[in-house]
Amino acid sequence: MYRIQEGKDREKNILLIPAMLDAHFPLLQYAFYSKNYHPIILENEDNITDMGLRYVHNDMCYPSILCIGQMLSALQSGKYDLSRTRLLMPSAGDGCRGSNYTSLLRKALKNAGFPQVKVLSLNVKGVERENQMKLEPGMVWRALFGLFYGDMLMLLLQQVRPYEKVSGTAQACWKHWVRVLSEDLRTGRNLTLRSLKRNFLRIAEDFSKIERTGKTKQRIGIVGELYIKYCHLGNWDMVRFLEEEGCESYTNGLSWYTLYYIDSHLRDSRRLEKAGYRLVGAVLERLQKKMIQALRRFGFYSLEPFSILKEEAKGYVSYSTQTGDGWLIGAEAVGCIKHGCRKVAAVQPFGCLPNHVCGKGIYSSLCKRLPDGLIVSVDVDSSGSRLNVYNRVKMLLDFR
Known part of the structure; x- marks a missing residue:
């Protein structure tokens, strides 16, 4: 496994990645390291919407405007050696407009004066094979741990922070575990499934020891499109807003989306590949169940494991709707309402x-x-305003 030396820029290329997964990228970033790539998760936020609108038509979906605007702003900052800089754009490889982001980004780069900067596509569908990022076994193994640790820490932080007696305690616990787990991911130590399961319990126990007020607050589920759901840039700090309004938020983990993708997008693969994906899906769900068991052992909340979530949504959603986030959107809403999270903000x-x-x-x-149950749908767009978005969510909060 490639040994990461985070402070040294010794890899062949700089890999710029747009902010997409607030809770996961602090750990998942280590999955992108190899001898070829030194990943940097972009953090620049100022004026990225305006930058994106200069080079992307406003009719395109908001995540494309934000991602491309953030990347172009980073290139214009002068911080990076353009001769060795690469841009990474994930793609589901389906009928969603998100699968066109790479071509949109190349057009924007040309118009902005950066035609020499190469765009890589991260996908498992064989889209743009000549520009597809090559994944190594060590990268995939690190991604597995980043995925579940990111889920665990996100679920715990959102459930403890609204109730903490001493402000900042939950965030400090989150930072502590990010430091500990980052060291493991950097060095390649303790990256065994036994360690993963043991850490589920240790992390949940640590958060359970944080003193809480005991007050009862509304729990608001957040479902919807991947980027808008997981990135504060896309949802306009929805988690912070809900906490400031005296609520607890629940965002389902990324492992559910991963299993949904395997279930819906990869079942038409060749026979051998399909068998491999089924095996991967089975392993992921076993780990997901262990994570949920650890959460519930210490009194925390979670939706059901993926296969149960899917079965419970039968008759409420159509499994044939598989483009983008597809039937998972409705299934998560159903899961929230059926399991103690009756109010849902669909973003x-x-x-x-x-x-x-x-x-x-x-x-x-x-x-x-x-x-x-009660579901309020919230559209986010470059032409919209935070006030309108927050007012729609306030309707959800005020309804009794």
Whole structure:
């Protein structure tokens, strides 16, 4: 496994990655290291929307404007050697407009004066093979740990921080574990499945020891499009807003999306590949169940494991809607309502077809069939305002 020396820029290329996964990238970033790539998760936020709108049509979905704007701003900063800089753009490789981001980014680079900067595609569907980022076994293994540790820490932080007696205690615990786990991911030590399961318990126990007020607060589920759901740039700091309004938020883990993707996007693969993906899916779900067991052992909340979540959504969603986040959007909403999170904020980019069909198109039906639940749909767009978004969410909070 490649040994990472984070402070030294000794890899062949600099790999710029747009901010997408707030809770996961502090750990998941180590999965992108190899002798060829020195990854940098971009943190620049100022004026990235305006920058994106200069080079991307405003009818494109909001995540594309933000990602491309953030990358172009980074290149214009002068911080990076352009001769060895590469840009990474993930792609689901399906009918979602997100699969066109790489071509949009290349066009924007040319128009902005950076035609020499190469764009790499991160996908497992064989899209743009000549520009597909090559994954090594060590990178995939590190990604496995980054995925589940990111889920664990996100779920715990969101459930403890709103109730902590001493402000900042939960965040400090989160930072402590990020430091500990980052060291393991850098050095390659303790990256065994036994260590992963043991750490699930240790992390949950640590968070359970934080003194809490004991107050009862509304728990608001957040479902929707991947980028908008997991990135504060896309959802306009929705988690912070909910906590400031005296609520607890629940965002389901990325491992559920990973299993959904294997289940829905990769089942049409060749026979041998399909068998391999099924095996990977089975291993991931076993680990997910261990994570959920650790959470519940110490009194924390989680939706059901993926296969149960999918089964519980039967009859409420159509499994044939598999583009983008597809039926998972509705399934997570159903899971929240059925399991103690009756209010759901459904966030998506304005004009996102999968979310409008698989999300907005069924919310009224779900509320009629699950009368204890309430879903408010929230569109985020470059032409919108935080005030409008927050007001729609306030309707959800104020409804009794």
